[in-house]
Amino acid sequence: MPPKPKTEAERQQLRTLIIDAARTLFVTKGIEAVTMREIAKRIDYSATSIYHHFADKEAVLRAILDTDMLALASSLRRILQMQDPVERLQALGQGYAEFALAYPNHYRLMFMADRIPCDPDKSNVQQNNAEQDAYFQLKTVVNDVYIAGRFRSELDHVDLIAQTIWAGIHGVCSLQISMAEDKWVNWSLLSERLQLMQAVLIRGLLKDANQIGALKR
Amino acid sequence: MPPKPKTEAERQQLRTLIIDAARTLFVTKGIEAVTMREIAKRIDYSATSIYHHFADKEAVLRAILDTDMLALASSLRRILQMQDPVERLQALGQGYAEFALAYPNHYRLMFMADRIPCDPDKSNVQQNNAEQDAYFQLKTVVNDVYIAGRFRSELDHVDLIAQTIWAGIHGVCSLQISMAEDKWVNWSLLSERLQLMQAVLIRGLLKDANQIGALKR
């Protein structure tokens, strides 16, 4: 009930309060099932007050997306320290999948929803920043493997390679997220599906794939 | 305005009238943006009359799903005639992708949406019927390749192999459908992404992948 002019820091604080409340609800209740009134109630504000901080519901969503993209990149950051570029690539795939499956609803928002084609201009995340941009992280590692001469000789387009790896891992994760409950299919263990996809990608893309230790098991 | 007792055939006719109207709207306007009133208007009925033929909006959706699943299986059927099992497998992937990308909104409903875990008991599509069940078609072809001894020796679980192939193709298609508009990524040509994924799957799963003609060029 007490309105008073706020500093920019206080405004930002309230913004993240809203974002956090909204995120919790989105993640626990599912994407479309959460209302502005509900978000507001959770932080003891009225529904309309959110509109003083975000243009509309989609803007809230986009803000969540921004922080989630950062969270993903941040959770992958330590992997980039690894020595061998091929191991780095595999670990990146693994880390990506772990994020996707630990936060399936976040992942839905980020990579499976239909709205919001995310635009570098409208985002706070810095494109091509290795700390913030997960796609750039992948591209960098793919490039490292390429420089090391480990990819099959006919593969010379780093973006294409990166996108294929992404598609493979994303395929396993997104199918799991949207179809795992489906009785129609006799699903194998998720871990096995992921592992086979990793092996297939490595073998399909690398020159000397059979020498890679991780595939022996 | 004229109510009269209808034969079962007439009821069915109206059901498909509703389904068709709903499908058109879903496909052109996107999944969540279509209202019951809109569907009804399109066929000159009142909104509530739909509820005499379907329990709720989701039931309409599920019915659309059923017919779309049949359409997919039907569009893949001719491929099963091909001689060589490996060629058959590749053609199946290609045909699946073509369906997905020709009808992206149908595909969304079928494999990317969050609701509706589809249950053999609640569906009119017959599970494990080669005419109707696309997953069974895939599994059958995978099994043929397995019987022919073409998979790597350590791969002995047909469901796992099928699901990995599905995940790979689905990854390319779903990423295309939900992220192609995204300015963040410098997307390669869709056809190149699909082709590389096919090559990766073949090379990663088959014994003698380098002898496969389709990979040369």
Place this chain on the structure above:
DNA sequence: GTCGTTAAATTAACAGTGTCAAGTAAATTT
């Protein structure tokens, strides 16, 4: 042929949604 009965479809209404226009109250500025 008329009379209930039954089915099909409609209208009216409800609770709930995102969002906007006005209004209110506290803090800052003048």
Place this chain on the structure above:
DNA sequence: AAATTTACTTGACACTGTTAATTTAACGAC
């Protein structure tokens, strides 16, 4: 002390999926 600015709330609008009550038309029995 008055005016202005800011933060927030209340009330309302148009719209959503869905249900209850109502109308309309066709059928079977006499």
